[in-house]
Amino acid sequence: MRPLKLILTFWSAALASQMEYRANFVMATIEAVLEAVGKLFGVYLFYTTGFSFGGWRWQEALLVLGMATLVDAFFIGVLNPNLRRISEHVQKGTLDFVLLKPVDSQLWITTQYFSVVGVPFFASGLIIVIYAGLSVHLPVLGWLLLAAAAIASLALAYAIGFLFASTAIWFVKVFNVVFFLNALVWTGQYPVSAYQRPFRIFMTYVLPIYFMTTVPAELALSRQSPAALLLAFGVAAIALFASRAFWRFALRYYTSASS
Amino acid sequence: MEAISAKWLGKTYLVAVKDPGLAGTLRHFFRRRYKRIEAVKNVSFDIGEGEVVGFLGPNGAGKTTTLKMLTGLIYPSAGQVKVLGHVPFERRPEFLKKITLVMGNKQQLIWDLPVLDSLKINAAVYEIPDAEARRRIGAFAEMLDLEEVLKQPVRKLSLGQRMKAELMAALLHHPKLLFLDEPTLGLDVNAQVSVRAFLKAYRSQHRATILLTSHYMADIAALAERVLVIHHGELIFDGPLRLLVARFAPYREVSLEFDAQISRDALAAYGEVEALEGQKARLLVRREKLTETVRNLLAEFPVRDLTVSEPPVEDVIAKVFTAGRVA
Amino acid sequence: MRWLLKKAAVLLSTYHAYMLEYRGEILFWLLSGITPFFFMAVWMEAAGQGYTEISTDQYARYFFFVFLTRQLSLVWVSWNLSESIRTGTLSFRLLQPLDPLWHHLADHVAERGVRVPLMVPIFIVFTLLYPGTLTWPGWERALLGLVAVALAFLTNFFASYILGLLALWFEDAVELSEVWNVLITFFSGMLAPLSLYPETVQKVLAWTPFPYLVYLPSALWSGMPVAAGWPLVILLGWTLLFYLVSRGLWRLGLKHYSAMGA
Numbered sequence: 001m002r003p004l005k006l007i008l009t010f011w012s013a014a015l016a017s018q019m020e021y022r023a024n025f026v027m028a029t030i031e032a033v034l035e036a037v038g039k040l041f042g043v044y045l046f047y048t049t050g051f052s053f054g055g056w057r058w059q060e061a062l063l064v065l066g067m068a069t070l071v072d073a074f075f076i077g078v079l080n081p082n083l084r085r086i087s088e089h090v091q092k093g094t095l096d097f098v099l100l101k102p103v104d105s106q107l108w109i110t111t112q113y114f115s116v117v118g119v120p121f122f123a124s125g126l127i128i129v130i131y132a133g134l135s136v137h138l139p140v141l142g143w144l145l146l147a148a149a150a151i152a153s154l155a156l157a158y159a160i161g162f163l164f165a166s167t168a169i170w171f172v173k174v175f176n177v178v179f180f181l182n183a184l185v186w187t188g189q190y191p192v193s194a195y196q197r198p199f200r201i202f203m204t205y206v207l208p209i210y211f212m213t214t215v216p217a218e219l220a221l222s223r224q225s226p227a228a229l230l231l232a233f234g235v236a237a238i239a240l241f242a243s244r245a246f247w248r249f250a251l252r253y254y255t256s257a258s259s
Numbered sequence: 260m261e262a263i264s265a266k267w268l269g270k271t272y273l274v275a276v277k278d279p280g281l282a283g284t285l286r287h288f289f290r291r292r293y294k295r296i297e298a299v300k301n302v303s304f305d306i307g308e309g310e311v312v313g314f315l316g317p318n319g320a321g322k323t324t325t326l327k328m329l330t331g332l333i334y335p336s337a338g339q340v341k342v343l344g345h346v347p348f349e350r351r352p353e354f355l356k357k358i359t360l361v362m363g364n365k366q367q368l369i370w371d372l373p374v375l376d377s378l379k380i381n382a383a384v385y386e387i388p389d390a391e392a393r394r395r396i397g398a399f400a401e402m403l404d405l406e407e408v409l410k411q412p413v414r415k416l417s418l419g420q421r422m423k424a425e426l427m428a429a430l431l432h433h434p435k436l437l438f439l440d441e442p443t444l445g446l447d448v449n450a451q452v453s454v455r456a457f458l459k460a461y462r463s464q465h466r467a468t469i470l471l472t473s474h475y476m477a478d479i480a481a482l483a484e485r486v487l488v489i490h491h492g493e494l495i496f497d498g499p500l501r502l503l504v505a506r507f508a509p510y511r512e513v514s515l516e517f518d519a520q521i522s523r524d525a526l527a528a529y530g531e532v533e534a535l536e537g538q539k540a541r542l543l544v545r546r547e548k549l550t551e552t553v554r555n556l557l558a559e560f561p562v563r564d565l566t567v568s569e570p571p572v573e574d575v576i577a578k579v580f581t582a583g584r585v586a
Numbered sequence: 587m588r589w590l591l592k593k594a595a596v597l598l599s600t601y602h603a604y605m606l607e608y609r610g611e612i613l614f615w616l617l618s619g620i621t622p623f624f625f626m627a628v629w630m631e632a633a634g635q636g637y638t639e640i641s642t643d644q645y646a647r648y649f650f651f652v653f654l655t656r657q658l659s660l661v662w663v664s665w666n667l668s669e670s671i672r673t674g675t676l677s678f679r680l681l682q683p684l685d686p687l688w689h690h691l692a693d694h695v696a697e698r699g700v701r702v703p704l705m706v707p708i709f710i711v712f713t714l715l716y717p718g719t720l721t722w723p724g725w726e727r728a729l730l731g732l733v734a735v736a737l738a739f740l741t742n743f744f745a746s747y748i749l750g751l752l753a754l755w756f757e758d759a760v761e762l763s764e765v766w767n768v769l770i771t772f773f774s775g776m777l778a779p780l781s782l783y784p785e786t787v788q789k790v791l792a793w794t795p796f797p798y799l800v801y802l803p804s805a806l807w808s809g810m811p812v813a814a815g816w817p818l819v820i821l822l823g824w825t826l827l828f829y830l831v832s833r834g835l836w837r838l839g840l841k842h843y844s845a846m847g848a
Contacts, residue, residue, distance in 0.1 A: 027762060031768060037772075038769075038771060045783065048782075048784070173611055183620065183621055184618075195628055199627040355683045359681070362678075367675060371608070376600045379596055384683065384684045386592075
């Protein structure tokens with residue numbers, strides 16, 4: 001398991017370099033708590049009107065919210081810091097070094113850093129998911145389906161994030177492209193059935209946010225047959241494959257910076 | 260009037276000390292302990308108008324701290340300083356319009372825009388009329404050979420061009436007093452030479468006073484008549500560069516080539532052996548003993564070739580810093 | 587006076603040119619500000635099913651102006667400041683006979699000159715998707731809304747200035763501006779028109795600057811029932827408060843900067 005060992009090495013180095021900035025971690029914790037409170041308040045606000053996101057009990061809706069928080073945390077802690085670095089690599093020409101390493105460039109470039117700021121967000125997501133799962137009395141199978149779908153969901157997030165960031169090869173400065181993706185994924189905090197139709201279509205077929213947050217909850221709550229899990233993994237696999245192919249394709253256009 | 264007059268100038272930093280570990284952090288949070296660091300102590304000197312003074316010292320000696328006190332960026336914790344008749348720390352506009360600071364490792368030009376745009380901002384900030392600004396830019400660009408690149412974004416310039424453009428921006432308001440902190444840092448020899456030539460020309464045109472620090476002795480040797488040497492925050496030498504060399508390098512370097520292998524021990528009797536490699540050697544010999552030593556060497560050893568030279572100034576300076584205070 | 591205008595003109599035009607270099611970045615930044623439209627989509631769905639008294643058209647109008655308000659009042663000066671402290675370029679600025687504040691303000695104002703034209707396509711797409719929802723609020727509300735947005739921008743700007751200056755004492759104080767943004771997202775009316783918030787929450791929020799930063803201008807422009815007088819005075823009060831604190835902190839900060847070695 002060489003890749004796994006590599007990631008562990010990267011992350012422990014990243015962790016060590018961040019130990020100095022504990023204040024940062026404290027700030028992130030405050031932020032994560034505030035954000036969780038805000039998100040819960042949002043759900044509460046909708047349910048006070050009697051609207052139920054298209055037939056979800058509020059505890060069920062919280063399962064989606066928790067999944068969305070986990071995906072956000074994955075972006076904050078792992079994807080954003082790495083994907084933004086692609087831009088930097090292209091700008092400074094240091095992508096050269098990456099490409100010359102005897103390691104898969106995609107693996108190298110997307111796993112190098114890990115930000116502790118993501119941890120409190122991940123914790124808050126986990127708490128929401130567990131609370132929601134317990135309050136709707138998820139059966140063991142439900143938990144298992146949820147966990148499996150969560151893996152597919154993160155893989156999908158990874159693939160789409162990488163796909164977006166690969167455009168750095170042409171556009172160089174794509175910090176905000178990742179930021180834009182964050183904003184879109186952030187909307188996955190409500191079940192897609194809560195949205196107006198055009199938005200629902202966009203979130204399912206254009207940018208598959210549906211598979212990241214709603215599908216895992218639907219699977220756990222048996223609103224979908226377990227076979228849908230295969231669909232979730234299928235979508236993730238296609239996205240992974242596409243992102244990898246796109247990266248290879250993009251590299252053909254890479255002209256190393258001169259200075 | 261003196262351009263700069265510093266009396267008993269000192270700067271002490273309070274640096275928070277923190278024990279490692281969580282307990283240390285907590286204790287640090289509630290009761291901070293500080294350590295006093297004397298970055299500069301009792302530094303006194305005067306610099307007359309139009310003088311060019313080199314400021315020497317190893318890293319962390321207090322050069323930059325002193326420069327920052329003189330420009331008014333930091334407040335001295337002891338002593339008095341007058342620069343062009345002003346108290347620098349007040350940073351009055353009249354004062355700021357007469358000085359400039361160039362730092363070789365930092366830049367003020369806007370990275371993504373042509374040099375000209377940064378110059379335009381400086382012209383407005385220093386209230387230079389358009390026609391005059393254009394004239395000055397033209398003149399500088401010609402002197403620095405930058406006409407071609409003024410319309411290119413700063414990020415496309417070479418390091419040398421960038422530094423020259425920095426100088427243009429820093430001198431556009433025709434300051435009378437220049438503080439230059441490592442103005443040639445990282446430049447290749449050609450660029451170094453042209454930066455020096457430019458500074459010389461600027462100085463003679465504007466009768467400007469210059470205080471500069473540099474790691475390159477060539478900068479100091481080319482520009483400065485006088486040097487200040489600072490070490491561990493204290494001023495250890497103030498005088499002409501020539502005198503510094505004479506005082507700290509009462510040596511000559513004797514390079515020898517022999518017909519046979521000579522042992523280090525045999526040579527050590529004649530002077531300090533700097534290098535010995537095969538049949539070649541370099542010796543440091545005190546000046547007053549030079550003739551005698553050379554005569555003896557020629558008599559005792561199978562010498563094929565012998566040359567006598569001044570040791571490089573860098574080595575002299577290094578010696579100053581290891582030797583400590585000047586007697 | 588002549589030099590004042592000249593400085594303003596040069597700073598604005600140069601920073602405009604600078605921001606033009608970043609138009610691609612700004613476009614994507616602009617696009618990442620579309621979250622209000624997602625909240626809109628949920629509220630419209632709720633309204634379509636008859637759950638709230640506000641009509642779907644009103645929601646569309648309200649959230650469009652929320653988007654506009656946010657775009658016009660976005661700031662990043664805390665980031666600029668902490669960056670100039672970290673890299674030491676603050677020293678150069680301090681040696682110029684012009685307060686760095688003006689550089690940052692010009693940078694922000696000039697950026698709007700790039701951002702606003704980029705918003706035209708979004709405006710067009712919106713009017714195509716929701717035809718007839720955007721109506722002219724009348725001169726009075728339009729102007730009052732503009733005043734409110736200007737003040738909201740300045741309040742954000744000075745608040746961000748304060749957060750940026752904190753970097754002199756605490757490294758990585760930038761994270762604090764994220765906290766500010768989170769609070770704006772949920773408690774300023776971005777999530778829903780403030781009138782839908784529970785009454786106690788509304789009362790508490792009235793004591794914070796947040797509702798004035800988004801809800802006030804958006805409600806004015808979208809024709810929601812909102813009083814203009816008092817809220818504008820309160821917003822002005824917040825602007826002044828943040829301005830004064832930022833100036834005071836600037837003075838303290840300079841002392842600190844100069845004591846710790848610039």
